[in-house]
Amino acid sequence: MSAPIYLDCNATTPIDPRVVEAMLPYLRSHYGNPSSGHAYGRAAKAAVDRARAEVAALIGAKPEEIVFTGCATEANNLALLGVARAARSRGRTVLMTSAIEHPSVLQPLRHLAREGWSVAELPVDAAGRVQASHAASLITPEVALVSVMRANNETGSLQAVRAMADLAHAAGALMHVDAAQAVGKVAVDVDTLGADLLTLAGHKFYAPKGVGALYVRSGVVLEPVQYGAGHEHGLRPGTENVPHIVALGEAALLARTALAQDAAHMTLLRDLLHARLAAAIPDLRLNGHPTERLPNTLNVSFPGVAGWQLLAAAPAVAASTGSACHAGDHAASGVLAAMGLTREAAAGAVRLSLGRLTTAAEIDGAAEALIRGWKSLTA
CATH class of the missing domain: 3.40.640.10 (Type I PLP-dependent aspartate aminotransferase-like (Major domain))
Incomplete structure (x- = not known):
């Protein structure tokens, strides 16, 4: 594997x-x-x-x-x-x-x-x-x-x-x-x-x-x-x-010498991943500011499933449902609760955070795995 x-x-x-x-x-x-x-x-x-x-x-x-x-x-x-x-x-x-x-x-x-x-x-x-x-x-x-x-x-x-x-x-x-x-x-x-x-x-x-x-x-x-x-x-x-x-x-x-290049690379791939997921998953919700956010971060709520269930159904993707400091805790994120998300939307959240080494091929593979995992849980 x-x-x-x-x-x-x-x-x-x-x-x-x-x-x-x-x-x-x-x-x-x-x-x-x-x-x-x-x-x-x-x-x-x-x-x-x-x-x-x-x-x-x-x-x-x-x-x-x-x-x-x-x-x-x-x-x-x-x-x-x-x-x-x-x-x-x-x-x-x-x-x-x-x-x-x-x-x-x-x-x-x-x-x-x-x-x-x-x-x-x-x-x-x-x-x-x-x-x-x-x-x-x-x-x-x-x-x-x-x-x-x-x-x-x-x-x-x-x-x-x-x-x-x-x-x-x-x-x-x-x-x-x-x-x-x-x-x-x-x-x-x-x-x-x-x-x-x-x-x-x-x-x-x-x-x-x-x-x-x-x-x-x-x-x-x-x-x-x-x-x-x-x-x-x-x-x-x-x-x-x-x-x-x-x-x-x-x-x-x-970081100082490659900041603009890295940010452009991550923004492009982040938005590509978001577009792929949104096209396949009705009612996918973006959490956070649409533009004033980190270039590498995509936090989305998947409808009808819990985030931890989705990641378990998509083992080809290593991501988290929130802060790594709370890994293994399936309680709704305090950050999302403070933003006013419903319990269901907060529970369905997954944080996908890219890096300078992330490739377009990996984004394609991650999108495919997450979509397939969501469909398997909601069929």
Whole structure:
């Protein structure tokens, strides 16, 4: 049996072969500790510095504003907990987010709520987007931080982050953007977005799992959530994971140089897949914004079936019914519920997420398998 067609790039991307080649020398030969003063350490530190510069260039930041972490979840925790601990003495008592954030944002905020913070959630419209007009009356001088993702991991809908940032800054609050799903798929620039803090994840754009970064704008004060020897400006102690950081730097370079080409390729194939499915399946529903969404993401509800049943009936396709963090859970997506979908429509949702390596032949095969699976369940 041939390998399934991989359409789950929002869960994780394959590692780009060029990224593998870049990191291999730091697994085999250049094994020094970047904190060591000898030649081995200096070589490792130079590699970390180059990677930091590449990550900064990808998002329009300065190298010294990049803090390497073990993943996006760690970066989100550092941003949220770090701001809250630093802001507690300034009389601000409210943290604000949207109803469709990733658990790595929602769970730290719920932890802070148990510590006495007020946490407010902004609702989204039927396309999964926060409306700035609604948020304007809620972002008051009591708010310390607004955290809104750039792109939703399930629907791909893009948020009007700059409008949120302007409201936050007018109230004296900081703006955090979880850009884990956006970086490498659409242009992400911290100044254009108005971000004071921004999270990215290597394994969402062709680097390995186990490495991420947090952008911290110069002048923003964070309290660390871990303590040690002072690595990463004292915000992320522990010896740097040099091979994975090098990989992240290479992935950032590739993303920066191929962003437009990759986006055009994925948009073309995504829309072809949607057209094929819609032509064969009456009442197929698109979930998310029709245009303001990631170029690689197609979230659709199949009528009359549950998403997990459809994927079981189409084993030639490797996809998901929502976030990979909830794999195996057949409950309706909280994101889709927040968008107002009926229980039946939410249950029938499948997320199909493409990558730079996806081919037209794979799209043809995936469409055929999904249509055949749907027909077998509804005959």
